[in-house]
């Protein structure tokens with residue numbers, strides 16, 4: 028916790044660094060930054076027991092101001108938690124040890140676009156949707172489309188190692204980044220080489236990607252751009268079994284086809300979630316694919332080959348208009364009435380595994396989640412496979428308990444027991460415990476099981492860079 032002495036020094040010094048108009052204190056700071064989008068953080072804040080309790084929040088307007096704030100915090104041993112859009116679902120952005128929230132949304136400039144190299148230098152606080160709209164107006168695209176695009180920032184996406192709807196063709200966030208500008212935990216401003224790869228030592232850029240603010244504060248990035256596609260074609264296929272759907276997905280990925288979108292909904296998700304969103308009666312495992320590109324003939328040809336592959340795996344091809352509706356409504360799943368609200372309990376177990384293990388991971392994880400919830404709570408579980416790779420896929424198991432216990436502690440115990448059962452089953456069946464939502468507070472207890480002796484190396488890197496443990500202390504299980 029922050030000492031009274033440190034608090035009074037902070038009050039004056041922060042005003043001087045960022046200007047008093049960019050400083051929020053006391054109850055105003057605690058209410059504005061009470062929770063990210065993790066179910067428990069939301070439920071605790073609603074119950075008046077917020078886990079995020081910043082002493083002060085600041086909104087710097089330049090990287091130099093970020094550096095000055097961090098230097099000051101380091102000298103006073105005050106925790107600093109960067110805050111992008113607050114859309115994370117693992118509790119990472121909550122200031123659970125008090126201290127300073129560093130809201131980066133005023134670092135929102137697009138500094139330079141290089142049309143020849145198709146690269147762009149953009150500041151970390153830029154909202155993904157705003158960035159994409161600006162680029163689209165110029166015929167360009169960042170191609171990182173998280174479902175949280177309206178809230179998530181570029182910096183938050185990089186820090187949480189995010190992945191968007193188009194990732195199967197265009198890559199996950201780490202594939203989009205050429206370099207980073209960041210502030211170290213001791214307050215130095217660093218810029219890494221601005222190329223997509225090099226052989227000049229280890230890749231410092233990648234060390235920061237997915238570090239969730241524990242190793243540095245990202246202030247800007249140089250990212251890759253693409254031309255907006257001229258053509259989009261949809262393929263929708265229903266499979267008699269999940270196994271046939273997975274086998275078709277594997278063949279599509281290993282054949283060199285590049286669908287930006289490939290979502291395989293299990294029968295529950297197809298019947299209860301996808302059907303409602305696209306206005307079609309779907310009862311079987313359903314694959315929604317989209318192909319895009321510059322040349323219509325090429326795009327159509329890719330879609331035809333993928334269609335053949337699905338049919339060879341006993342699929343019935345459904346009208347492509349379902350895919351077009353899906354594309355238009357792709358974000359509705361994440362808002363009411365599709366997205367749950369209190370007093371529900373909700374959350375995802377989102378794991379990643381290779382093709383060798385993926386079906387066992389699906390079976391074991393979904394079985395464990397269902398078994399962990401007493402029948403009286405009517406758990407629903409909708410699962411899809413998305414963000415595919417040449418070697419495997421991500422599984423996104425979305426659970427909801429419509430009405431949890433009224434008591435917050437009991438509700439958390441129920442949430443934790445379901446979640447723990449899912450994660451432990453997934454790890455045991457050969458999965459890695461998260462694909463693109465990060466670790467935060469929620470997955471921190473599982474980090475030693477995931478990393479084994481590698482956890483010690485991670486802790487040493489953290490200690491070397493952040494000797495006073497001021498950046499996001501406790502997150503990622505780093506102490």
Ligand SMILES: Cc1cc2nc3c(=O)[nH]c(=O)nc-3n(C[C@H](O)[C@H](O)[C@H](O)COP(=O)(O)OP(=O)(O)OC[C@H]3O[C@@H](n4cnc5c(N)ncnc54)[C@H](O)[C@@H]3O)c2cc1C
Pocket residue numbers: 063064108109110111112113114115116119120131151152172173174175178179180181182183184185186187188189190191192239240241243244245246361463464465499502
């Ligand atoms: C409805 C919904 C849908 C979602 N869909 C997706 C999806 O499709 N794909 C996906 O990847 N995620 C998704 N998410 C999760 C979330 O949006 C992502 O994790 C996103 O990357 C977080 O960005 P943010 O700017 O909101 O970061 P925050 O939540 O503010 O912060 C996340 C973490 O990064 C740190 N951080 C933030 N900015 C910086 C910075 N500049 N430098 C260093 N550390 C920083 C924070 O301290 C925290 O540890 C979804 C969330 C919701 C609620």
